[in-house]
Amino acid sequence: VTADADAMADEGRAIATDSNRQVFEAFVVARSPRLLRTAYLLTQDRGLAEDLLQTALARAWRSWGRIETSPEAYVRATLANTYASWWRRRWNGELPSADLPDHPAPDPGDQPAAHELRDALRRLPKRQRAVVVLRYFEDQTEAETARILGCSVGTVKSQASKALAKLRVDPALADDDPRSEGQR
Amino acid sequence: MNVDELRSGLTTLAAQVDVEPATVAADAHARLARVDRLVARARRLRVAAAAGAAVAVVSAAGLVASELPRDSATPPASGLSTVEDNGVSLYASPAGGVLVGHVVGDPGARTLTLTVTPKSLDLAWSVECANATASDGPLPRRSPDEFSLSVNGHPISSGSCDDVIDRTPMNADSYFGFGAPKGNVVGWRDLGLRVGQPSTFTVRRTSPTTEGRNPQLALGLWQRGPQNHDSGVWYPHELIVDGATYVSESISTDPFAARRAAISVRIGTQYDRYWITGGAERLDGGNGVLQVGDGAMAALDATGGAELGAGYKPPHDPVPVTFRSHHHATVSGLLYAIVYHPLDGP
Numbered sequence: 001v002t003a004d005a006d007a008m009a010d011e012g013r014a015i016a017t018d019s020n021r022q023v024f025e026a027f028v029v030a031r032s033p034r035l036l037r038t039a040y041l042l043t044q045d046r047g048l049a050e051d052l053l054q055t056a057l058a059r060a061w062r063s064w065g066r067i068e069t070s071p072e073a074y075v076r077a078t079l080a081n082t083y084a085s086w087w088r089r090r091w092n093g094e095l096p097s098a099d100l101p102d103h104p105a106p107d108p109g110d111q112p113a114a115h116e117l118r119d120a121l122r123r124l125p126k127r128q129r130a131v132v133v134l135r136y137f138e139d140q141t142e143a144e145t146a147r148i149l150g151c152s153v154g155t156v157k158s159q160a161s162k163a164l165a166k167l168r169v170d171p172a173l174a175d176d177d178p179r180s181e182g183q184r
Numbered sequence: 185m186n187v188d189e190l191r192s193g194l195t196t197l198a199a200q201v202d203v204e205p206a207t208v209a210a211d212a213h214a215r216l217a218r219v220d221r222l223v224a225r226a227r228r229l230r231v232a233a234a235a236g237a238a239v240a241v242v243s244a245a246g247l248v249a250s251e252l253p254r255d256s257a258t259p260p261a262s263g264l265s266t267v268e269d270n271g272v273s274l275y276a277s278p279a280g281g282v283l284v285g286h287v288v289g290d291p292g293a294r295t296l297t298l299t300v301t302p303k304s305l306d307l308a309w310s311v312e313c314a315n316a317t318a319s320d321g322p323l324p325r326r327s328p329d330e331f332s333l334s335v336n337g338h339p340i341s342s343g344s345c346d347d348v349i350d351r352t353p354m355n356a357d358s359y360f361g362f363g364a365p366k367g368n369v370v371g372w373r374d375l376g377l378r379v380g381q382p383s384t385f386t387v388r389r390t391s392p393t394t395e396g397r398n399p400q401l402a403l404g405l406w407q408r409g410p411q412n413h414d415s416g417v418w419y420p421h422e423l424i425v426d427g428a429t430y431v432s433e434s435i436s437t438d439p440f441a442a443r444r445a446a447i448s449v450r451i452g453t454q455y456d457r458y459w460i461t462g463g464a465e466r467l468d469g470g471n472g473v474l475q476v477g478d479g480a481m482a483a484l485d486a487t488g489g490a491e492l493g494a495g496y497k498p499p500h501d502p503v504p505v506t507f508r509s510h511h512h513a514t515v516s517g518l519l520y521a522i523v524y525h526p527l528d529g530p
Contacts, residue, residue, distance in 0.1 A: 033212075047510035114200060
């Protein structure tokens with residue numbers, strides 16, 4: 001009887017795992033292009049964005065059955081926090097990998113305005129860049145941004161304010177048109 | 185630039201990473217395959233560690249290298265002093281450093297706090313989370329728990345708990361500023377630390393409690409030992425690898441602007457083992473992969489760097505440290521290789 005019960009339990013777990021896997025694969029197909037955009041804004045590099053997204057997805061898959069928020073929110077938070085922890089450490093504990101991204105790097109010369117914004121973002125401290133991406137690309141609220149980054153709403157406000165101030169005076173984004181001054 | 189312009193610019197910039205609609209599905213499936221390899225690789229490391237195999241070697245830099253050369257030096261027995269806390273060991277004075285604070289929780293505890301009043305801000309930390317109850321049984325299918333580390337309310341890092349306990353003493357393996365003491369101090373200042381003023385570190389399990397699992401959290405904080413500065417690279421004068429102290433004896437550097445770069449270093453015969461650390465810093469123009477010998481590889485990030493090491497027994501052919509860029513891009517940076525020999529040689 002015990003063996004039968006164990007076998008049934010194993011079968012139940014296998015079915016649950018198969019079902020979870022299908023949902024996870026559908027999630028990756030549907031949502032990873034959007035998440036890759038976020039990763040790209042954080043890292044400013046296509047190959048590293050792919051590395052960051054894969055790391056976040058691997059972590060999500062290991063926790064798939066226990067994710068209590070929406071999976072996309074979980075992966076987004078993992079992206080932001082993994083990005084912060086990667087680059088705050090000299091040696092960041094990445095898993096050794098021989099895999100190379102197979103996409104060509106975008107040609108920054110194609111879109112000068114985007115290239116200038118990328119340069120300006122690159123000059124922001126990482127936390128400020130994460131706040132900018134979450135607030136103004138992901139359209140997260142200040143409270144949600146604070147929850148994702150594990151800081152206070154006040155910190156999000158001050159980091160966003162500092163980031164915007166730096167972007168306004170960044171030489172790559174300098175605008176000599178005085179008519180736009182009122183909007184700043 | 186106002187906020188509306190910023191939103192529009194971010195959308196335009198992010199679209200640069202899009203692929204053609206026809207390739208989205210294939211792209212996602214290729215990504216899934218890589219995710220599966222990442223998960224499988226992490227699982228293999230845990231299995232190897234559980235079996236007591238010598239595969240999972242943690243370098244002094246804290247990078248887990250799963251594919252070290254087969255002739256890696258056999259780790260000697262450790263004679264270094266340690267501090268025991270709740271069943272966990274921490275090095276007391278690794279490589280000239282000093283353990284300034286530590287806290288180890290009981291299995292199952294969800295939060296740890298450590299308050300220290302630093303005398304210096306050239307600090308390094310290490311945090312561990314291991315599932316004490318899983319070490320003697322079959323490994324679970326998934327990593328069960330995650331944790332975060334913060335100081336004075338500012339997040340520092342996060343990670344997944346291991347399924348087995350690492351019996352190696354905890355060592356100072358994470359810090360800021362690419363090794364430069366000044367950069368490290370700035371990193372800690374940004375997090376609110378001040379000499380002579382108390383700061384509180386918090387380690388918190390961020391995943392729900394799972395029945396039958398009792399991960400144990402541990403945190404150590406050290407004042408770093410002496411650092412060398414040669415040819416533009418900061419690196420520790422001494423390293424601890426598998427319980428043995430190694431001393432730096434030479435560094436080779438190669439400023440490069442190319443798709444590939446390589447340094448070949450010779451090891452002597454005076455000592456019975458050598459440790460070679462390879463790294464790349466100040467990358468500009470893209471990222472790539474770093475490799476020491478024909479063993480471990482690590483992905484590098486575009487604005488930072490990475491480092492990894494491997495052990496060798498003499499006599500041995502010159503060991504290459506190589507960098508190759510992603511996308512065949514021309515990348516500039518500084519490649520380096522450091523040879524360490526045992527402190528208590530030969």
